[in-house]
Amino acid sequence: MSKNMIIGQSGGPTAVINSSLAGAIEYAFSSDKIDTVYGMINGIQGLLEDNIIDLTKRFKGKPYDINRLRLTPAMFLGSCRYKLGDDEETFAEIIDVFNKYNIGYFLYIGGNDSMDTVDKLAKYTLSHNIDIKIVGVPKTIDNDLVGIDHSPGFGSAAKYIALAVKNVAYDTSIYSIKSVHIIEAMGRNAGWLTAASALARDGDSVAPHLIYLPEIPFSVDKFVDDVKNKLNEYNSVIVVVSEGIKDENGNYISARGDNVDKFGHVMLSGTGAYLKSVVEERIGCKVRALEPSVLQRSAGHTASMTDITEAYNLGVIAVKAALDGKTGVFSTLRRISDLPYTVDYYTEQVSVVANNEKLVPRSWINEQGNDVTQEMIDYLSPLVKGVPQVPYRDGLPDYIGLSHLDIKKQKYSD
Amino acid sequence: MSKNMIIGQSGGPTAVINSSLAGAIEYAFSSDKIDTVYGMINGIQGLLEDNIIDLTKRFKGKPYDINRLRLTPAMFLGSCRYKLGDDEETFAEIIDVFNKYNIGYFLYIGGNDSMDTVDKLAKYTLSHNIDIKIVGVPKTIDNDLVGIDHSPGFGSAAKYIALAVKNVAYDTSIYSIKSVHIIEAMGRNAGWLTAASALARDGDSVAPHLIYLPEIPFSVDKFVDDVKNKLNEYNSVIVVVSEGIKDENGNYISARGDNVDKFGHVMLSGTGAYLKSVVEERIGCKVRALEPSVLQRSAGHTASMTDITEAYNLGVIAVKAALDGKTGVFSTLRRISDLPYTVDYYTEQVSVVANNEKLVPRSWINEQGNDVTQEMIDYLSPLVKGVPQVPYRDGLPDYIGLSHLDIKKQKYSD
Numbered sequence: 044m045s046k047n048m049i050i051g052q053s054g055g056p057t058a059v060i061n062s063s064l065a066g067a068i069e070y071a072f073s074s075d076k077i078d079t080v081y082g083m084i085n086g087i088q089g090l091l092e093d094n095i096i097d098l099t100k101r102f103k104g105k106p107y108d109i110n111r112l113r114l115t116p117a118m119f120l121g122s123c124r125y126k127l128g129d130d131e132e133t134f135a136e137i138i139d140v141f142n143k144y145n146i147g148y149f150l151y152i153g154g155n156d157s158m159d160t161v162d163k164l165a166k167y168t169l170s171h172n173i174d175i176k177i178v179g180v181p182k183t184i185d186n187d188l189v190g191i192d193h194s195p196g197f198g199s200a201a202k203y204i205a206l207a208v209k210n211v212a213y214d215t216s217i218y219s220i221k222s223v224h225i226i227e228a229m230g231r232n233a234g235w236l237t238a239a240s241a242l243a244r245d246g247d248s249v250a251p252h253l254i255y256l257p258e259i260p261f262s263v264d265k266f267v268d269d270v271k272n273k274l275n276e277y278n279s280v281i282v283v284v285s286e287g288i289k290d291e292n293g294n295y296i297s298a299r300g301d302n303v304d305k306f307g308h309v310m311l312s313g314t315g316a317y318l319k320s321v322v323e324e325r326i327g328c329k330v331r332a333l334e335p336s337v338l339q340r341s342a343g344h345t346a347s348m349t350d351i352t353e354a355y356n357l358g359v360i361a362v363k364a365a366l367d368g369k370t371g372v373f374s375t376l377r378r379i380s381d382l383p384y385t386v387d388y389y390t391e392q393v394s395v396v397a398n399n400e401k402l403v404p405r406s407w408i409n410e411q412g413n414d415v416t417q418e419m420i421d422y423l424s425p426l427v428k429g430v431p432q433v434p435y436r437d438g439l440p441d442y443i444g445l446s447h448l449d450i451k452k453q454k455y456s457d
Numbered sequence: 458m459s460k461n462m463i464i465g466q467s468g469g470p471t472a473v474i475n476s477s478l479a480g481a482i483e484y485a486f487s488s489d490k491i492d493t494v495y496g497m498i499n500g501i502q503g504l505l506e507d508n509i510i511d512l513t514k515r516f517k518g519k520p521y522d523i524n525r526l527r528l529t530p531a532m533f534l535g536s537c538r539y540k541l542g543d544d545e546e547t548f549a550e551i552i553d554v555f556n557k558y559n560i561g562y563f564l565y566i567g568g569n570d571s572m573d574t575v576d577k578l579a580k581y582t583l584s585h586n587i588d589i590k591i592v593g594v595p596k597t598i599d600n601d602l603v604g605i606d607h608s609p610g611f612g613s614a615a616k617y618i619a620l621a622v623k624n625v626a627y628d629t630s631i632y633s634i635k636s637v638h639i640i641e642a643m644g645r646n647a648g649w650l651t652a653a654s655a656l657a658r659d660g661d662s663v664a665p666h667l668i669y670l671p672e673i674p675f676s677v678d679k680f681v682d683d684v685k686n687k688l689n690e691y692n693s694v695i696v697v698v699s700e701g702i703k704d705e706n707g708n709y710i711s712a713r714g715d716n717v718d719k720f721g722h723v724m725l726s727g728t729g730a731y732l733k734s735v736v737e738e739r740i741g742c743k744v745r746a747l748e749p750s751v752l753q754r755s756a757g758h759t760a761s762m763t764d765i766t767e768a769y770n771l772g773v774i775a776v777k778a779a780l781d782g783k784t785g786v787f788s789t790l791r792r793i794s795d796l797p798y799t800v801d802y803y804t805e806q807v808s809v810v811a812n813n814e815k816l817v818p819r820s821w822i823n824e825q826g827n828d829v830t831q832e833m834i835d836y837l838s839p840l841v842k843g844v845p846q847v848p849y850r851d852g853l854p855d856y857i858g859l860s861h862l863d864i865k866k867q868k869y870s871d
Contacts, residue, residue, distance in 0.1 A: 056628050085633050117627035124632075205853055207752055213531035214470050214755035216859045218538075219499050224751075245850070247858025278863055333750050337638075338621055341628035345758060347852065427852035436659070438761065438841035439619055444661025445630045449692055 045076050046147025048362070050098070051083035051090065052118040053125070053153035053160070054182070057196025058203075058346040059354035061443075063152050063180045064120065065113035066358025071148075072103050076366050081144055084448065086123035086151075087160060090140055091133070096120075096447070108443060113355060114433050115442040116343030127160045134167045141175055148176050148365040152358070154183040154194075158373060159397040165371030176365040179373035179393050180357050184340045186235035187402070190395040191375040192386065195357055196340070198350030198426035201239030203339045204228050205427060208243035208281060211333065212250030215279040222329040223270055223322050225282045226251075227315035229339055232287045234258050234403045236339070238415045239423050240283040250281035257287035258403045259412035261296055266318065267325050269413050274328065284314050344440045348429025353386065360388045384425035459490055460561025462776070464512070465497035465504065466532040467539070467567035467574070468596070471610025472617075472760040473768035475857075477566050477594045478534065479527035480772025485562075486517050490780050495558055498862065500537035500567075501574060504554055505547070510534075510861070522857060527769060528847050529856040530757030541574045548581050555589055562590050562779040566772070568597040568608075572787060573811040579785030590779040593787035593807050594771050598754045600649035601816070604809040605789040606800065609771055610754070612764030612840035615653030617753045618642050619841060622657035622695060625747065626664030629693040636743040637684055637736050639696045640665070641729035643753055646701045648672050648817045650753070652829045653837050654697040664695035671701035672817045673826040675710055680732065681739050683827050688742065698728050758854045762843025767800065774802045798839035 048071050052060055064082075071077045080103075084094040102109055112119055127133065141149070151161050161179035168175050181188050184200035208226060215224055230236035234256025243250055252273045255261055261284075273280040288296045297314040315332035322330040353376060360374035372390040379385040407419040434441040462485050466474055478496075485491045494517075498508040516523055526533055541547065555563070565575050575593035582589050595602050598614035622640060629638055644650035648670025657664055666687045669675055675698075687694040702710045711728040729746035736744040767790060774788035786804040793799040821833040848855040 052631075056631055085631075088633075115627070116624060118631045121633065122631040202852060206756075206758060209853060209856070210530060210755040210757060211751055213529070213757070213856060213859055214751045216862050217466075217470055217499075217532045217536040219502075219535065219862075242851070242853060245853070245855075245858075247860045248856075249860070331750065333752065334748075335752070336745065336747050337625055337628045338747065338749070338752075341624040342620075343624060343627070344620060349852075424851060429852065430849055435844055437656070437838060438616060438763075438843065439623060439656060439659070441659075442623070442627060442662075444659075445627060446661045446663070448630050448633075 045078045047079045047081060047145050048077045048148040048150065049081040049083060049090070049095070049144060049146050050120070050150040051086045051152070052120045053086035053122055053151060053157040055154070055184070055340065056117040056122065057182050057184050057340055058116040058199035058343045059196050059350050060152055060182050061115045061117070061119050062113045062351045062354035063182065063195060063358035065109050066355035067150055067180065067362050068098050068102055069109055070359040070362045072099065074366060077148065082120045085121040086125060087127060088123035088125040089121065091136055093140060095144065111434060111441060111443040113351065114343060114431055116341045116346070117445065119443060119445065121448040126156060127163050137164070138173060146175060148362070150178055150180060150361055150365065152180040152182055154181070155188065155397065158393050161373065162371060162393045162397045165393065169370065176368065176370045178361045178365045178369065180361045181373055181375065181396065182354070184236060185230045185233050187231065187233040187400050188396050189399040189401045190391050192378040193426055195350060195354035197235060199342070199346035200229070200236055200339050201242070201423060202347045202427035203335070203342045203345060204236055204239050205242035206345060207335055208240045208251050208283060209248065212243060212248050212279070212281050215281070219278060220329060221274055221278055223274070223280045223282065223326070225284060225315045225318050225330070225332045227284055227286055227313055227332065227334045230285050230287060232257050232400065232402065234285050237283055237285040238403060238419050239427070241415050241420055242423055242427055251283045252277060252280045253282045253413045254415055255284045255288055255413060256403055256408055257285045257289060258405065259408060260291045261288040262291070263321060267321065270322060270326060274326070284318060286314050288314060343442065344433050346431055347427045348431045349426055351431055356388055360390065364390045381421055381425065459492045461493045461495060461559050462491045462562040462564065463495040463497060463509070463558060463560050464534070464564040465500045465566070466534045467500035467536055467565060467571040469568070469598070469754065470531040470536065471596050471598050471754050472530040472613035472757045473610050473764050474566055474596050475529045475531070475533050476527045476765045476768035477596065477609060477772035479523050480769035481564055481594065481776050482512050482516055483523055484773040484776045486513065488780060491562065496534045499535040500539060501541060502537035502539040503535065505550055507554060509558065525848060525855060525857040527765065528757060528845055530755045530760070531859065533857060533859065535862040540570060541577050551578070552587060560589060562776070564592055564594060564775055564779065566594040566596055568595070569602065569811065572807050575787065576785060576807045576811045579807065583784065590782065590784045592775045592779045592783065594775045595787055595789065595810065596768070598650060599644045599647050601645065601647040601814050602810050603813040603815045604805050606792040607840055609764060609768035611649060613756070613760035614643070614650055614753050615656070615837060616761045616841035617749070617756045617759060618650055618653050619656035620759060621749055622654045622665050622697060623662065626657060626662050626693070626695050629695070633692060634743060635688055635692055637688070637694045637696065637740070639698060639729045639732050639744070639746045641698055641700055641727055641746065641748045644699055644701060646671050646814065646816065648699050651697055651699040652817060652833050653841070655829050655834055656837055656841060665697045666691060666694045667696045667827045668829060669698045669702055669827060670817055670822055671699045671703060672819065673822060674705045675702040676705070677735055681735065684736060684740060688740070698732060700728055702728060757856065758847050760845055761841045762845045763840055765845055770802055774804065778804045795835055795839060
């Protein structure tokens with residue numbers, strides 16, 4: 044007897060979460076164990092509000108739209124920051140919705156918190172003898188998930204940072220005056236994304252000249268010395284810093300940048316903006332701070348093809364696992380070899396990944412704490428490769444529309 | 458008797474100035490009137506310092522390298538901000554270098570100030586009966602040059618802004634909470650680049666919701682009302698503002714954003730950052746300010762193919778004009794038709810363009826002053842079209858190297 048599948052997305056966006064969605068639904072459409080594929084709008088929160096769309100109706104037999112979905116950044120199904128608690132009532136509500144839609148398979152694409160949701164739901168259904176398979180699909184640009192060689196979404200964000208640093212390095216190299224550019228990368232407490240800026244280097248261009256990860260306590264004095272040394276060697280010095288760098292006492296450097304506006308309010312200015320003021324103050328050359336912010340996680344048009352493909356495959360693997368009767372697992376990958384780059388896919392207990400954090404090992408950062416080692420480069424290199432054939436219309440990517448996510452609008456229907 | 462050609466680049470970088478250089482040298486290589494093509498490193502300043510490289514040696518018979526040059530952002534020859542004065546001594550020095558290198562043709566790729574240099578040099582050589590043809594090639598991301606339908610470099614920057622707005626719009630649409638994103642575009646006193654954000658709209662996505670150009674006096678109260686109205690209609694509101702917007706008294710809005718850091722120093726925070734504080738203060742929803750800064754003029758990997766081709770052709774036309782005996786002119790283009798999009802190329806007296814500024818006409822801005830009209834869209838649409846086949850290596854664009862520009866390094870040689 045066939046059942047229906049429901050799938051959702053949660054947490055912060057990446058360039059390839061929709062690729063996992065495309066992989067999952069395309070595989071589900073091909074299985075005779077699954078009748079209809081539903082999507083929760085805005086994750087678990089949408090499920091609880093019965094805000095559900097029919098993905099079979101929307102996408103089955105529409106390969107061009109599935110391809111656009113695969114190459115569209117952000118989340119077709121919307122997101123939520125809903126943290127599932129332990130109260131019996133909420134679980135009962137969820138099960139009610141499952142029964143209403145005859146759900147046999149529950150797929151959830153997300154990061155750390157989302158995997159915690161998968162874990163809790165799987166434990167609840169198992170302990171209550173409810174036959175629904177609960178499977179997670181990982182994602183995060185921060186690459187801080189354990190139990191996976193690298194997270195889907197990370198490769199595309201890494202590529203964005205490397206591209207931005209390369210373009211800025213070219214832009215700033217044209218003047219014969221001394222200048223410093225400070226680029227602030229995301230990644231929270233993990234330095235992976237900041238480290239990826241090293242991929243901007245090639246046989247000719249040596250930028251970035253300095254890289255500071257949050258895994259090493261940051262010293263402003265050391266930073267000033269480092270920059271001065273590099274300015275002795277180069278006209279234009281490019282520095283990449285993580286948003287999450289902290290001083291020896293564990294205080295965020297960004298917190299020092301608190302400025303007061305004309306109304307007397309404290310304005311958080313970010314790590315890069317603070318270090319810009321330090322360079323102005325203590326070195327005095329031309330300096331600019333750049334904060335790509337959400338651009339680094341949303342640049343679908345320059346995503347990594349490796350990342351897109353892996354995200355798609357992890358969606359497929361998750362549905363396969365559910366159909367094989369697995370629950371409380373997430374789809375993951377391990378690296379078989381760097382060159383040629385090969386991975387294999389499998390599933391792992393979701394309890395491994397939930398509420399853990401993978402940081403950069405000390406040995407992948409240079410001794411002085413201002414650059415990464417060759418081991419890091421070897422790890423990162425394959426992840427940014429490949430240029431996707433994004434369909435363009437009128438000079439811009441022909442992404443699939445997301446206007447159905449606006450709750451002010453009429454409920455989405457085909 | 459054949460002569461040599463010298464070419465230089467000047468002013469701020471764009472994604473396609475090297476395409477003009479590629480067009481000029483490739484055409485020059487094909488002419489038997491030109492022996493050797495030289496390049497000035499860092500424009501007129503480099504010429505005066507005899508910092509000159511042999512481009513024939515570097516590029517002739519190397520089509521793959523010329524293609525990389527065509528698709529590399531920034532300036533292969535470096536830039537300067539040197540403003541040519543009226544003193545006889547400097548002119549005499551320049552003519553000395555011309556004689557030393559047997560120069561018959563002088564090409565200068567740049568914006569307003571560079572065209573002024575072309576104008577002055579041409580007048581000087583003409584009045585002194587020195588037989589050197591002086592020709593300009595236009596460029597600027599601001600699109601504020603007169604005497605040309607649109608400036609090379611503008612289309613690629615316009616595309617960057619439209620891409621960024623589209624990606625941010627997707628990124629922010631996934632949450633069911635109210636938010637405002639303010640994106641600050643370059644363009645100095647002209648609103649062309651800000652207007653180009655309108656190209657992010659498609660059948661589904663309506664962002665940007667509000668667009669403010671510097672041609673219309675900016676009212677903070679009106680802005681707050683506009684944003685509130687849009688928030689009644691949409692969850693996520695995207696606003697694009699020009700860096701150059703001014704209030705009714707002609708004062709830059711960015712100047713209001715002066716904040717005081719912990720040392721008591723005034724910190725210029727930019728237009729977007731100031732308006733972010735206004736939204737926080739007077740509306741109170743989630744708000745983010747994004748300033749793509751130099752990323753919008755340096756993104757070679759997502760340049761407009763139309764722009765790359767036109768920049769290349771304007772380089773060719775300039776050399777052709779010089780060989781035809783023209784001097785004191787610049788290469789330009791006029792639009793023949795929007796659909797199909799066609800242009801033709803010609804030359805114009807450089808005095809037309811020097812020290813003038815082309816602003817957005819009032820009739821291309823909507824009545825309320827917070828959006829653009831269909832006329833603007835029709836003008837902009839063809840300029841961002843076409844995706845270049847940028848060569849990639851290891852997942853990143855295989856740009857041609859610029860490390861020879863670092864004066865600390867050994868002087869460039871093949």
